[in-house]
Amino acid sequence: MIEQSLLLTDAYELSMLEAYRAHGMAEIAVFELFFRKLPPERGFLLAAGLEQAVEFLQNLRFGAEELDWLAASGLFAPDFVASLAEFRFTGDVDAVPEGTVVFADEPVLRVIAPLPQAQLVETRLLNLVHFQTVIATKAARVVLAAPGKQLVDFGLRRAHGAEAGLLAARASYLAGFGGTATLQASRDFGIPAIGTMAHSYVQAHDDEAAAFEYFARVRPRVLTLLIDTYNTERGARIVAALAPRLAAEGVTVGAVRLDSGDLAAHARAVRAILDDAGQPNIRIFASGGLDEYSVQALCNADAPIEGFGVGTALTTSSDVPALDCAYKLQEYAGTPRRKRSEGKATWPGRKQVYRRYAPDGTILSDTVALLDELVAGEPLLQPAMRGGLPVPSLTGLAEARTRAAASLAQLPPPLRRLEKADVPVEISPGLRALAARLDRDNAA
Amino acid sequence: MIEQSLLLTDAYELSMLEAYRAHGMAEIAVFELFFRKLPPERGFLLAAGLEQAVEFLQNLRFGAEELDWLAASGLFAPDFVASLAEFRFTGDVDAVPEGTVVFADEPVLRVIAPLPQAQLVETRLLNLVHFQTVIATKAARVVLAAPGKQLVDFGLRRAHGAEAGLLAARASYLAGFGGTATLQASRDFGIPAIGTMAHSYVQAHDDEAAAFEYFARVRPRVLTLLIDTYNTERGARIVAALAPRLAAEGVTVGAVRLDSGDLAAHARAVRAILDDAGQPNIRIFASGGLDEYSVQALCNADAPIEGFGVGTALTTSSDVPALDCAYKLQEYAGTPRRKRSEGKATWPGRKQVYRRYAPDGTILSDTVALLDELVAGEPLLQPAMRGGLPVPSLTGLAEARTRAAASLAQLPPPLRRLEKADVPVEISPGLRALAARLDRDNAA
Incomplete structure (x- = not known):
């Protein structure tokens, strides 16, 4: 049903792929998709869009007509365009299952794949996950x-x-x-x-x-x-x-x-x-x-x-038609990476979100931590694709709807009343230490 | 390129068609699409989306798979679903050309067609014309x-x-x-x-x-x-x-x-x-x-x-992601019609918009009038389709872009500076008289 053309992307994704190819940069990259600070009108988000994201990654290929157009466009070198005919997504995806409540700064989807693959899918992954999360969140409020x-x-x-x-x-x-x-x-x-x-x-x-x-x-x-x-x-x-x-x-x-x-x-x-x-x-x-x-x-x-x-x-989610979300490189060729642009710095490395609950099931707090840290709580990101193939257990609209009802019931009462309340999202000591080390190295 | 399934519509359009068919209601209907009161953030609109609207109407037909699904859905009677196989749009469309500045209450598109045809196309026509007009307007401001x-x-x-x-x-x-x-x-x-x-x-x-x-x-x-x-x-x-x-x-x-x-x-x-x-x-x-x-x-x-x-x-036109627009029945079987719902009353009959300019080309005022009234000014609605076929001269992105540059240059200076200013949109005496007569008849 959804649009599948690989031309549904920003031109710069292909420009970067052309440069990566010229320099043999095809090591494993780790990208994470997350929402930045929430606007005052939103106290939580309801994750959605994963099923379409997986469908997109699974079917990702350039059609003959698309390659012909790219070649004729003059935007890219002919040998690079020809190389795209074999382009497939063979990576791993971990994600917060659809219908799960999430908060700002929490990775909701992680892609681990050769750099060109993980790079190319940026635009459409954001387009799919952002929009459905915006709408699911608005709908949850109603x-x-x-x-x-x-x-x-x-x-x-x-x-x-x-x-x-x-x-x-x-x-x-x-x-x-x-x-x-x-x-x-x-x-x-x-x-x-x-x-x-x-x-x-x-x-x-x-x-x-x-x-x-x-x-x-x-x-x-x-x-x-x-x-x-x-x-x-x-x-x-x-x-x-x-x-x-x-x-x-x-x-x-x-x-x-x-x-x-x-x-x-x-x-x-x-x-x-x-x-x-x-x-x-x-x-x-x-x-x-x-x-x-x-x-x-x-x-x-x-x-x-x-x-x-x-x-x-x-x-249209008319009061908040868009959220600030990003898909950022967190690791390349085994080395953690950190963007430090003003107001847009990211937490580096491969991360997991751990959630803790009160005895009555209400969400108490989350911790964003490195994957290999030992942190108490329920891990939110789960395997969604392995080697380019979907992990079937993680998708399905009916399951997501059931999960949403359960997850919304775990919200603190003020958030359920559409009032403002902050659920603490903690950054783990390991993650803070890694970010500090990268900043020191980069400043040196 | 654009989605063409006729199932991309509200269920009620087909419900109404089923009722129209049962009672032989297929006389000529006149619907007009217009934008109601503009929000404080918008002083004008830039009409857009006509080319896709015409493409939609020209190619409108139910595919075999769509009919199979409708029949299997149980939502509609089998003989009604079967009758949809022959469904085509054979009507006339008049519209304000893309790239023209318009204001609230001005019809931007009129459909004249047998009632079922004019009714069915409501949802997607609004979807196409509303969105592009919202975005073209936002872009024009930038x-x-x-x-x-x-x-x-x-x-x-x-x-x-x-x-x-x-x-x-x-x-x-x-x-x-x-x-x-x-x-x-x-x-x-x-x-x-x-x-x-x-x-x-x-x-x-x-x-x-x-x-x-x-x-x-x-x-x-x-x-x-x-x-x-x-x-x-x-x-x-x-x-x-x-x-x-x-x-x-x-x-x-x-x-x-x-x-x-x-x-x-x-x-x-x-x-x-x-x-x-x-x-x-x-x-x-x-x-x-x-x-x-x-x-x-x-x-x-x-x-x-x-x-x-x-x-x-x-x-997303983030400050105004949606405008209040409507597609309303203005005439059926030769009789003007008027919706009178609170705060949503419409002007009845077939209408034209006449625009007047100052000597330097600046827009002075518009008049919304009945088609057969004699009003000074440039008529904005022009033939876009006749007998279900496009009038080619009215579409084309390059032409629309040229038209937009000219039309934006005609805006009063405060609107060009993104300040608030009202261009008077007058309702003609003939239109007021017709509305008053219909209200009297309906109250009687």
Whole structure:
């Protein structure tokens, strides 16, 4: 499903490969992908995107047309372009499984491979892991804000292109959403497809009641009627009058959808109209510019709403559409490496994250340590690929969704309430010592 | 290049089609796509995405595999799914040409087609036109902030998936960027590919000077050296010492790139180091979390920087990752239609936008009017498709880029300075009268 062209990369990756090749630099490199400081709007991240990252690495090769274009482009020397025909990914990947809560500065994915391989995959690995982690995190916040509610991804139309819409549906389902409006996401990922009707459907009819009745007769299975095209309460009264007639034919109105105005006030008015008409089983579903804050406010206000469609704010993560993440060289040819650019220095070497829990299962603290240090806690990074082949146990959307529910339940209560709280992420003594030694060597 | 599956749509589009089919509703429908109120961060929009929208409509059909999946999904009746095999778009499209400045409430695209056709295409049309317009607008702001500077899209890694990265490259080139780092965008759209080197390249070498020298010998054509991996000024001194030696071999260092710290201060220090070493022709290129505001500040401060790589802020439009846009039914079977949902009421009927200019060419005001009203000004919507086939004269990236430069030059000076200013968008008397009549009829 996802785009697989190896030209979906930054030009400089190939420039560097050309230089590496000219100087025979193909020793083993270790790159790690991590998120830097989180913005104030985010207290945790939910790791996602690993399955697509593994799929990308496993299928990585230059097609004949791509090589022809590269050769014709004049950007690279012909013998270098020819050498790319045999290019494959043969390395190892360790990663934090999808659906695991992570924090800033923690490596979420490590690639160990010959330098050209590990280098080339940088752009697309970041592109895949960053985006799904951004969306899974946003979705997790909505899930935490609305316990027990039905949540549906409505965001394809304002997602950033096709792949964004599809992967946002996946990432939000992973985080605990119950379904998506996007049919292709339902096909590609097995997510329940959920849909109602648009205002245009109601408008196309001269009469709102007739529009509802026609729809109900044709599509009786999953029946939600959109009632705010002209006047929400009038729409509710039409449904209240229609529902008994439809019931006599065996058609059940499952829900009404509100999409505008003061949703809490409308929901209460509509609930009263439906209850007074003896229709307590017709549920109320709301949409329209919702995010975790408005959903939380509606839940806190006990608005009689059973489900929410969340669109733009979800699929663009509108308050935090991007996070500061990086994929950095930590070791080459057995020697640890450290970037020291101002404000962007990295921790060198091959690392693991160890997590400790309180007796009730709440996350207490994490430690980022060198792989060979002895540190208490649960190691988060696990084998995802060996010798270019996937370790099957680590991927799978259903497993990731189960894991996400468990991992979110381990968050400290303030983070579960979308409040600000810091989980301590400690840097191990061994890692600090290594960084200090590299800085001394480099300054010398 | 772009995703073409018709399953890339909201489930409800097909639900509505099923209901339309059951009741023989296939009269001509008129839908218009427009942007609602702009956020405070945006004073204008740059229309983009039409070429991909037309490509989508022209190639629109359900594949056999898609129909098989729909039939197996149980979401829709078998005879309805079977009827989709013949589905094509045969309608007319009028649109504001790409690269034209537009404002809130102005229709940018109109579809006139049998109701099922015009309905089904809603989700993907919005997805394509919204995203590219968001990005072209953001890019235009960077272009206005940095007159005469080289601007390059660096944003694939944090774009929202593959298509977002590719279409952001296109939209930013349309708006006046000079190139992109994304190779596939260069191939697909003919945009110049521009690349330098990453910190990992420098780190992989034990010695920074050697890293530069190797790179220069292998890739002498477009040579930019990244100098901030360890210490920016030290990097500049290494380049200053290396450049004469390389020049003796016929290799010219074109530029150095700064990617961290106080870019203005580093640029001045680096400029002095290079000038003192007799290297005034080595240009300075900057990147690292830039947006239109930081670029404007660097230009206003006369920082000696000749070009900027803009990444995340551009390809996610990070301050405004989504705009409020809609695709609404304005007429069905010859009768104008009006949605009246609270805060989301639409202007009914088939409309045109007329633009008026001051003698010096500056945009004075626009009028949104009914198609058959007589209004002074230049009509913005032009034929883009007739009978399901493209009107070729209206698309083309090169033409759109030329148009964008001209249209941005017509913006009132405050908008060109990224300040807030309102260009009056008037609603014609005929349109107001029609809306009032429909509201009366509906209330009656």
